[in-house]
Amino acid sequence: MTDLADLLELLRYPFMQRAIAAGLLIAVMCALLGVFVVQRRLSFLGDGLAHASFGGMGIGTFVIVASGLFEGGAAVFRNPLVIAVPFALLTGLAIAWTRDRTQLSSDTAIGVFFAVSVALGVLFFSAVPPDVNIGFNVMDILFGSILAVRQTELTVIAVTATFAVVALGWSWSALGYATFDEELARTDGVPTKALEYGLFGLAAVVVAVSAVVVGIILMAAYLVIPAAAARLWARSLASMTLFAVVIGTTTTVAGVLASFLFDVPTGAAIILSQAIVFLVAALAPRR
Amino acid sequence: MTALAGATGARSAATATPPALHVHDVTVRYGEAEVLQRVSFDLETGAFLAIVGPNGSGKSTLVKVALGLVRPTRGHAALFGKDAGAHPERIGYVPQLKTFDRTFPATSVELVVTGVRRRWPVRATRSERDLAHAALDDVGAGRLADRALSKLSGGELQRVYLARALVRRPAIVLLDEPATGVDFLAEHDLYDLLERYQGESGATIAMVTHDLAAARYHANRVLVINRRVHGYGLPEDVLCEPCLQEAFGHVGHTHAVAF
Numbered sequence: 001m002t003d004l005a006d007l008l009e010l011l012r013y014p015f016m017q018r019a020i021a022a023g024l025l026i027a028v029m030c031a032l033l034g035v036f037v038v039q040r041r042l043s044f045l046g047d048g049l050a051h052a053s054f055g056g057m058g059i060g061t062f063v064i065v066a067s068g069l070f071e072g073g074a075a076v077f078r079n080p081l082v083i084a085v086p087f088a089l090l091t092g093l094a095i096a097w098t099r100d101r102t103q104l105s106s107d108t109a110i111g112v113f114f115a116v117s118v119a120l121g122v123l124f125f126s127a128v129p130p131d132v133n134i135g136f137n138v139m140d141i142l143f144g145s146i147l148a149v150r151q152t153e154l155t156v157i158a159v160t161a162t163f164a165v166v167a168l169g170w171s172w173s174a175l176g177y178a179t180f181d182e183e184l185a186r187t188d189g190v191p192t193k194a195l196e197y198g199l200f201g202l203a204a205v206v207v208a209v210s211a212v213v214v215g216i217i218l219m220a221a222y223l224v225i226p227a228a229a230a231r232l233w234a235r236s237l238a239s240m241t242l243f244a245v246v247i248g249t250t251t252t253v254a255g256v257l258a259s260f261l262f263d264v265p266t267g268a269a270i271i272l273s274q275a276i277v278f279l280v281a282a283l284a285p286r287r
Numbered sequence: 288m289t290a291l292a293g294a295t296g297a298r299s300a301a302t303a304t305p306p307a308l309h310v311h312d313v314t315v316r317y318g319e320a321e322v323l324q325r326v327s328f329d330l331e332t333g334a335f336l337a338i339v340g341p342n343g344s345g346k347s348t349l350v351k352v353a354l355g356l357v358r359p360t361r362g363h364a365a366l367f368g369k370d371a372g373a374h375p376e377r378i379g380y381v382p383q384l385k386t387f388d389r390t391f392p393a394t395s396v397e398l399v400v401t402g403v404r405r406r407w408p409v410r411a412t413r414s415e416r417d418l419a420h421a422a423l424d425d426v427g428a429g430r431l432a433d434r435a436l437s438k439l440s441g442g443e444l445q446r447v448y449l450a451r452a453l454v455r456r457p458a459i460v461l462l463d464e465p466a467t468g469v470d471f472l473a474e475h476d477l478y479d480l481l482e483r484y485q486g487e488s489g490a491t492i493a494m495v496t497h498d499l500a501a502a503r504y505h506a507n508r509v510l511v512i513n514r515r516v517h518g519y520g521l522p523e524d525v526l527c528e529p530c531l532q533e534a535f536g537h538v539g540h541t542h543a544v545a546f
Contacts, residue, residue: 039391176407180391180398187354187380188405189372234392235435238409 010260015147022149023252023270025161026210027226031248032168033206034227035241036199039179041106045200046207046220048095048110048117049088053208054216055117056080056087057141058124065128079152080134085208091117092204096197144215144267146256160209167202171195176237213252214267225274226251232281247277305368307332307459307491308353312362315348322348324515325362330508332367332458335485336493337502337509337522341535344513346495347383350463353493354380366459375405379452379490381462384444384469389437395447396432399423402451422454423447426480442473449477453484460484462494466501474498478505499526 010016037045060080091113098109125138140148149157168175177185178192186192207219214222230243255270262269308330315323323345330336338346351357352364355372364371366378379402399419400411408415423429428446431439439447445465452460460481466474478501485492496502502509502522509525511518517534518525 039388173404173406173409177401177405180388180393180401180407181382183356184380184382184401186356187378188375188401190406231390231392235394236392236397237407240392 007257007261010257015149016256016260018149018151018154019146019256019266020253022154022157023146023213023256024249025157026213026222027248027252028245029161029164029168029206030210030223031226031230031244032165032241033199033203034223034248035230035237035244036175036179037203037223038227038231039237043220043224044107044110045095045203046223048114049092049204049207050211050216050219051114051121052091052117052204053084053088053211054141055091055120055124056084056208058121059087060084061134062124062127065132065134079156081153081156081209085156085205087117088204088208089201090204092200092202093197096200100193100196140215141211142215142217143265144211144213144218146213146266147260149213157209160205164202164206167198171198172241175199180237214270218267218271221271221274225271225278229274229278229281232278232284247274251277304332305365306330307334307367308336308493309365309368310349310352310362311364313349313352313359313364314361315345315352315357316360322514323352323359326512326516327362328510328516328519330491330493332491333485333489334491334508335482335506336491337506338493338495338512339497339499339502339509339526339534340512340517344534346512347463349512350461350493350495353461354378376455377458379455379457379460381445381448381452381460381465383463383467384441384448391436393436394433395423395428395436395439395450396420398436398447399451399454402454418454419450422450425453425484426450427476440473441469442476445469445473445477446480449480456488457490459491459493462492464495464497466496466498474501481505499531502526 011020037043057080060083063083064080095106095109095113098104098112099106102109128134136145136148174185174190175195177188178190178195182192203223207223210222211219226248227240227244229247230240234240234243251273252270255273256266258264258273259266259269306329310329311327313323313326314321326345326349338349340346348357352359353366353371355370355375366374396416396419397408397411399422400408400415402422403415403418404411411419420429420432423432423446426446426449428443428450431443431447434443436444436447449465452462462481465477469477481492481494482505484490494506503526506522509518509520509522510516511525511530511534513534518530
């Protein structure tokens with residue numbers, strides 16, 4: 001067991017600083033987004049979009065390798081996120097469009113895109129020659145590798161988080177109203193349809209970028225658990241939002257540190273930290 | 288259509304002030320289905336209209352046209368001479384309770400503040416809270432101000448929604464089956480509150496209802512509709528067996544409207 005001095009020493013390593021910075025940024029944007037995902041009963045959306053980003057990562061990796069960018073291009077263009085993020089964005093908007101224009105439910109629309117994206121991911125990853133070093137392991141995409149976050153990824157995460165926080169902060173009142181009752185909000189001039197497309201598009205980008213932390217498999221939980229735990233305590237949407245951010249950030253830092261101290265996978269440590277908070281909230285007496 | 292419908296339209300056209308609600312030749316189609324067929328009527332300011340008709344007759348769609356939520360395939364609707372949806376601040380709307388999400392974390396006073404701010408409040412200001420408390424007091428729901436919406440009964444929730452609709456002192460109140468899911472006493476209170484508000488403010492009220500007795504006793508105008516208008520006018524003229532027979536296809540449950 002490592003003592004406090006070792007823990008502080010640990011925080012001096014650049015890789016740990018990058019991991020915690022990335023974790024905090026992602027925790028904030030996922031918690032803000034998660035409030036609306038939970039209240040709109042779209043928990044499966046996180047899963048669908050995370051798997052869309054897997055498809056995008058597969059396509060991105062193949063394109064980078066096949067085009068030679070992997071050999072000598074600029075760092076940002078050597079990262080498959082450059083294709084995974086727009087691919088996830090298109091998928092998010094396509095899910096919103098399918099919900100809007102067809103009789104299909106959200107779950108069905110998400111399920112279709114989920115499966116197609118995974119199939120594309122598997123197809124394109126398998127097309128990458130096995131002797132090429134792509135700089136990461138496919139298992140990292142599935143289960144996360146926050147301790148291996150590079151400066152380029154941290155920059156992408158910081159830009160995305162800034163945009164997501166500004167966008168969600170700016171539209172919070174309108175989104176909150178539309179989430180409570182879409183029809184009532186429309187009678188008061190809230191552009192509910194545009195907000196829904198915006199929410200799905202933003203969720204896609206946030207999830208694609210965040211998947212590097214906990215991995216695709218656990219992404220939905222990362223989006224949902226802090227907001228769900230916050231809902232159990234909160235009496236208003238504003239306090240639910242605040243609690244979700246607090247729970248998301250503290251459990252992410254706790255998970256990152258625990259993973260290093262106990263030598264366990266980081267994504268799993270973060271999710272289990274969140275699960276403990278959720279359990280406490282669920283078992284606590286209701287007011 | 289009864290003679291009064293035409294007469295009302297003619298009277299409105301002759302006066303300088305536009306009617307509170309003007310519906311002209313409105314047709315609404317969803318795909319192949321025609322939900323409303325060439326509906327026309329004028330509702331004068333200060334009237335209390337009950338919109339009655341069987342299930343699927345287009346009553347709620349008509350309210351949505353008036354709110355500007357549904358764009359007619361043909362024709363148009365106007366409130367006080369302006370296009371539907373142009374002035375949401377002049378409208379108080381009480382939706383069907385079934386649209387409400389009971390898991391949403393909110394208190395009564397927050398919901399009423401949406402009637403003032405027209406957005407969900409992060410934190411209500413002192414003046415918004417004062418307005419909301421006054422509106423809740425007016426409908427006898429002051430004690431519910433800080434209660435979670437999820438803990439309210441149907442009747443209590445209806446009062447909170449009514450306070451939200453009335454907090455801006457709207458010139459017209461539109462209600463879509465406000466008594467669905469509430470008990471008889473709560474329903475009776477609701478109509479009393481509406482009549483009191485109308486007496487104080489001179490507002491116009493238009494209410495979708497399945498309750499023909501309520502239409503008879505509380506409204507002074509009745510629109511009988513089943514996709515098209517089957518009668519429009521005074522309750523005693525319109526809530527008669529031939530009209531209802533035509534709209535409903537049977538009169539088995541219309542005995543409650545005996546005059």
